[in-house]
Amino acid sequence: xxxxxxxxxxxxxxxxxxxxxxxxxxxxxxxxxxxxxxxxxxxxxxxxxxxxxxxxxxxxxxxxxxxxxxxxxxxxxxxxxxxxxxxxxxxxxxxxxxxxxxxxxxxxxx
Amino acid sequence: xxxxxxxxxxxxxxxxxxxxxxxxxxxxxxxxxxxxxxxxxxxxxxxxxxxxxxxxxxxxxxxxxxxxxxxxxxxxxxxxxxxxxxxxxxxxxxxxxxxxxxxxxxxxxxxxxxxxxxxxxxxxxxxxxxx
Numbered sequence: 001x002x003x004x005x006x007x008x009x010x011x012x013x014x015x016x017x018x019x020x021x022x023x024x025x026x027x028x029x030x031x032x033x034x035x036x037x038x039x040x041x042x043x044x045x046x047x048x049x050x051x052x053x054x055x056x057x058x059x060x061x062x063x064x065x066x067x068x069x070x071x072x073x074x075x076x077x078x079x080x081x082x083x084x085x086x087x088x089x090x091x092x093x094x095x096x097x098x099x100x101x102x103x104x105x106x107x108x109x110x
Numbered sequence: 111x112x113x114x115x116x117x118x119x120x121x122x123x124x125x126x127x128x129x130x131x132x133x134x135x136x137x138x139x140x141x142x143x144x145x146x147x148x149x150x151x152x153x154x155x156x157x158x159x160x161x162x163x164x165x166x167x168x169x170x171x172x173x174x175x176x177x178x179x180x181x182x183x184x185x186x187x188x189x190x191x192x193x194x195x196x197x198x199x200x201x202x203x204x205x206x207x208x209x210x211x212x213x214x215x216x217x218x219x220x221x222x223x224x225x226x227x228x229x230x231x232x233x234x235x236x237x238x239x240x241x
Contacts, residue, residue, distance in 0.1 A: 002156065033213065035227025037157075044206055044234050045149075045157065050227040051213070088157055092225050098172045099147075099159035099225060 003028060004089055004102035011108040017077040020105045022089035023070065028100060030070040032092040039086045039104075048087075049074065079109045112136040114207050114232035122201075122239050128194040132207030132232060133187070140165050140185040145210035147228060148181060148192045150203040158203075162210055162225070163190055197239045204234040 005023040012018040024030065036049040047056055049065040052072065062077045072089055089102040118130035132146070139146055148160040161171040163181045171179050175194070183190040194201060208228035214221045 033224060033226050037228075044231040045228070046231070047227055047229045050211055050229065056229055090157070090159075090227060096173065097170075098174070099162075101157040101159065104156045 002103035003093060003096070003100040004091065006087075006089060006102035006105045008103070009106045009108065011110055012079055013110050014079055014081065016079050017075060018079060018107060020074045020076075020087050020089075020107070022072045022074070022102050024072075024091065025070050027095040028070070028091050028093040029067065029072055031094060034065070034067055034072040034089055034091045036065055036072075036074045037088045037090065038083075039088065041085070045088065076107070081109050083107060084109050112209065112230050114209065114230060116205060116207050116232045116235040118235060118237070120236055120238060122197055122237060123241050124198055124239055125196055128192070128197050128201060128237055128239070130192045130205055130207075130235065130237070131189050132191070133189050134209075135188070138185075139183055139188055139190060142166075145212055145223075145225070146181075146183070146190045147208050147210045149206045149208060149228065149231075150201075151206070151234075152200075152203040160192065160194075160205075164223075199239050202237065202239045204236050206234045207232045 034052050037045040039045045052067045053065050064075045086104045088104045093100045113135045115133045122128045145162040147162040161181045163169050178195050180193040209230040211226035211229050212223045
């Protein structure tokens with residue numbers, strides 16, 4: 001069971017918006033930087049968001065994120081089938097003294 | 111363009127030591143600007159952080175690995191390595207190396223480092239633990 005809680009799956013139609021949540025505690029999300037990763041089938045994870053809300057160069061602005069207290073969310077708008085992937089949140093945990101990932105959320109674009 | 115490439119045996123026997131190397135091209139690992147890390151993913155499961163290494167030699171490991179893990183660097187080859195001893199079938203996974211971004215928070219006398227996340231990943235290498 002992961003320290004950070006993500007929904008196992010989300011789905012939405014092409015062109016629509018989806019939100020993926022990541023719930024933690026004061027030991028992790030509330031007091032550390034959150035990052036988000038996309039993992040397409042059979043490939044390495046790719047950084048989508050770092051420092052809670054920042055996009056690396058090359059990540060489109062239809063991908064955004066926010067953080068409030070001990071929770072973080074990832075929003076993807078204008079969905080297309082190429083967005084079908086597993087999405088992970090990650091942050092440092094001060095109590096465990098370790099980097100932790102969420103369990104991952106599988107996005108299906110119907 | 112920075113690239114990372116994992117290499118090492120794809121099959122390791124139980125109780126032996128898993129050894130992997132990450133070769134970095136397009137940039138130097140001997141820099142104060144980044145950490146370097148290892149992450150693994152068991153078949154059909156999520157991501158697990160193994161540890162990070164700074165150019166100074168400082169290392170930070172996942173406590174759940176109970177002192178089985180060692181990460182080191184060879185700046186002359188621009189490589190960093192992972193060793194995991196006493197492996198079992200539970201260590202079967204795809205192993206990734208990655209560059210780690212961080213922020214330095216400085217007080218009057220010292221700075222602490224806070225990880226932003228992993229921004230460049232290798233393709234991963236599959237390691238199976240089996241006799």
